[in-house]
Amino acid sequence: MSEWREISGNVTAAKGYKAAGITAGLKPSGAPDLALIVSDVPAIAAGVFTKSCVRAACVDFNRQVLQSGVKVKAILVNAGQANASTGEEGWRNAVECAELVQKALGIEEGVMVASTGVIGKQLRMDLMRPGIVKVAEALSAEGGDNAAKAIVTTDTVTKSIALEGTISGHTIRIGGICKGSGMIHPNMATMLAFVTCDAAVAPALWQDMVSRVADNSFNQVTVDGDTSTNDMLVALNNGQSGAPEITDAASPEAKQLEAMLTEVGVYLAKAIARDGEGATCLIEVTVSGASDQAAARQIAKTIVGSSLVKSAVFGRDPNWGRIAAAAGRSGVYFDQNKLNIHLGEFVMMADGSPQDYDRNAASNYLKNPTVQIAVSVGDGDGVGTAWGCDLSYDYVKINAEYTT
Structure with a gap:
């Protein structure tokens, strides 16, 4: 059984957090566009x-905050203007916010x-100033869902989760929200993610954990190959669970957290x-046998x-040759005579040789909401997974009309 369970509440599930999401008028659509955690x-x-x-100015500003070593009480997120490529005025606006x-x-x-939205647009400070007052007044322990709604742009759904587990006899909770469906190819897409936790962890260890998690999750997502100007994952930990501080990275407590x-x-x-712009399915690729x-x-x-x-x-074309070709140009050397490719349960290539398979059945498999591709490249211990989506006609339409 899992050592944790999924619960409701996302970023307000952990002890000692509040959130809010409001409409400040930053989006022409009139949808919620300002969140506070x-x-x-x-x-x-x-x-x-x-x-x-x-x-974006917010990226440099947040790096400065982290480098200063100060503790943090709040994260403000706006949607509508990215505040990227906005010069000195953009920096001043981030500081003022x-x-x-x-x-x-x-x-x-x-x-x-x-910030997230259109690049090259200054923040609407005439709307941000009253909006910040309004969103602060709206804070509540049930405000996580509203915050999740306020950070999206081209997303078709909100994205959130919260988990609860027990560490050192204390209940520990972690919650998160994120946005992103296009311009996704994180190199740390437009991708923003915010996580809250109530465990007690040494600051350096917390940063190490967050960095490794980014490598194993967000940095393994690609929708369109475009890294954003605003990509970020920010995680707060307030220690309010009452659990003893975790200081040893090798401890069972650190590993579970x-x-x-x-x-x-x-x-x-x-x-x-899964929510990639115009996507009809999630693609999950797992590679094994690497060095x-x-x-x-x-x-x-x-x-x-x-x-x-x-x-x-x-x-819905089971053209596995494209999978083989992509693996071969990845920049990682492997012996092509040890290449194995599975599309779901269908064996497409075994030890470098093509295999007979039911093409119609394989095509039907590609109609599933999740398509799994398994590739083995040798006898090594390396295993890695990446996630993406299919490329539809609608992707071009959405991005061709993004600012119009």
Whole structure:
């Protein structure tokens, strides 16, 4: 049995958190567009951010907050304008937003900010200023769902999860929300993820856990190969569970907490892939037999990110040659005579040789909401999984009309 269970509440499931989501008028549609997540007490913070050299102001601002070592009480998220490629004015606006949150909450602790939307558009500060006051007044322990609704852009569904487990005799909870369905190819897509936890963890260990989780979940998702200017995963931990502080990375307590955190990350990452712009199915690629985990992950992400593989899945064409070709160009060397490819239960290639299979049945398999591709490249211990989606006509339509 699992050492944890899924519960309701997402980012407010953990002890000592409130959240809110409101309409501030930042989106032309009039949909909710401003979210706030707040810890009752100062929390340690960890983050992983885009490696793009064209970054949103919020990315640089949050890095500065983390580098300062201050504890954090709030995360403000706006949708509508990305505040990326906005120059000095964009930086000043990010700073002002954090200061406005501090004022609205009556706090001096750190505030992190996040933005998503159209690149090159300044934040509507005439709307942000009253909006921050309004969203602060709306905070509640039941506000997680509203926050999840307020951070989306082209997403068709909200994405959230919360888990509860027991560590050292204390109930531990972790919750998360994220947004993203296009411009997804994180290199730490547009992808934003926010996690809350009430365990007590040494700050450096918490950052290490969050970084590893990003590598095993969000960094293994690709929808269209485009890394965003705003990608970030931010995780708060306020220690309000009452459990003893975890300081030893090798302890059973640390391993369970990281496993729970990984479960949250993988769930949200798969939700992003499943909701890819125009997608009709989730594609899950698992690679085994590689020299190490990093090599396996690289092959898996290359396959799931291949436009030819994605197009074939959308067309229900079991063209496994595209899978083989993608694996071969991944940059990871393997002996092609040890290549094995499975499409669901169908064996397409065994030890480098093509196999007979029922083409109609395999085509029908590709109509499932989740398509699983298993690839083995040798006898190594490396195993890695990546998630993506098919490439449909609607992807082009959605992105051709994004700003119009």
